[in-house]
Amino acid sequence: MFEGINATTQFKSSITTALRSGTLSHALILEGKSSHDRLDAAYEIAAAVLCEDEVKPCGICSKCKKVKNKTHPDVHILEKDEKSGIIKVDAIRELKKLAQVLPNDGEKSVFIIVGAELMNTQAQNALLKIFEEPARHLLFILCCGAKSSLLDTIISRATSYSLGEELATEEEDEKLKKAKETATGLALCFASENELEFIRKSAVMRNDKELFRSVLIQLRLIFRDCIILQHGGKELISDSSEAAKKLSVKLTAKKSLEILNIINELYENSLMNSNHNLTLTGFSAKLYSIKTH
Ligand SMILES: [Zn+2]
Numbered sequence: 001m002f003e004g005i006n007a008t009t010q011f012k013s014s015i016t017t018a019l020r021s022g023t024l025s026h027a028l029i030l031e032g033k034s035s036h037d038r039l040d041a042a043y044e045i046a047a048a049v050l051c052e053d054e055v056k057p058c059g060i061c062s063k064c065k066k067v068k069n070k071t072h073p074d075v076h077i078l079e080k081d082e083k084s085g086i087i088k089v090d091a092i093r094e095l096k097k098l099a100q101v102l103p104n105d106g107e108k109s110v111f112i113i114v115g116a117e118l119m120n121t122q123a124q125n126a127l128l129k130i131f132e133e134p135a136r137h138l139l140f141i142l143c144c145g146a147k148s149s150l151l152d153t154i155i156s157r158a159t160s161y162s163l164g165e166e167l168a169t170e171e172e173d174e175k176l177k178k179a180k181e182t183a184t185g186l187a188l189c190f191a192s193e194n195e196l197e198f199i200r201k202s203a204v205m206r207n208d209k210e211l212f213r214s215v216l217i218q219l220r221l222i223f224r225d226c227i228i229l230q231h232g233g234k235e236l237i238s239d240s241s242e243a244a245k246k247l248s249v250k251l252t253a254k255k256s257l258e259i260l261n262i263i264n265e266l267y268e269n270s271l272m273n274s275n276h277n278l279t280l281t282g283f284s285a286k287l288y289s290i291k292t293h
Helices: 009-020 035-050 062-068 089-100 121-132 152-157 170-191 195-205 209-230 241-250 253-271 276-292
Strands: 027-031 075-078 109-114 138-144 159-162
Touching (some): 027 035, 035 138, 089 109, 089 121, 170 241, 195 209, 253 276
């Protein structure tokens, strides 16, 4: 079982044990490795719960084949909305409707949520309601890079499995690099009180909501580091210790915290159906208002 899946032995053995003993939770979180690996693992789990052979998944019965060919009527995939790049509450409402229907071709309906971290808070809360009244025929598999990006309430109602250390594809690596560079540049401008340069550097995020979100995540790490330094801590988590150090000297601890809150708020907004370029225009003004008041 799970032979062809790129995951640690520990993952394979714990998920196999849960499947064989019938103790598999109705909500699973799969984190770590690459997005392809997580999806492969999710399909393998789906095949295991739908397979009719004794050793599940057998890989050769009609159920297993349908899952493998992505034609099984009871395996549903939920992905981000192409336009907004996120998973909105409407998609979860659709999912809820599907979840109320009994499976066609087996005992379970399996819902695989790809990129679960792209659900905004509203969507996650809607999903939570479904988790709270689980019907026996439902299995939810949430795939995400790191479960820390999900609400605590979701994490506490699901069983989490790590496939191993998170891997990024080349494309994801490039994006992350760009986000880190942009965030560091912005943090340094902010520390040196250069608002014009800050605005100029923000322009790269125009029409690119995804980059904006990644930059906010990186900025959050930098400002967390800044606060850690202000409290005498040494263990930094961002890749921009220089920017964090400069900020920690420039800002009071109270202001750093206020800025962190603004970044969190902007991040939350960016997950909503908001006008991205408008949010971006207010971005520097919001941050600099803290600095000067
Ligand atoms: Zn089978």
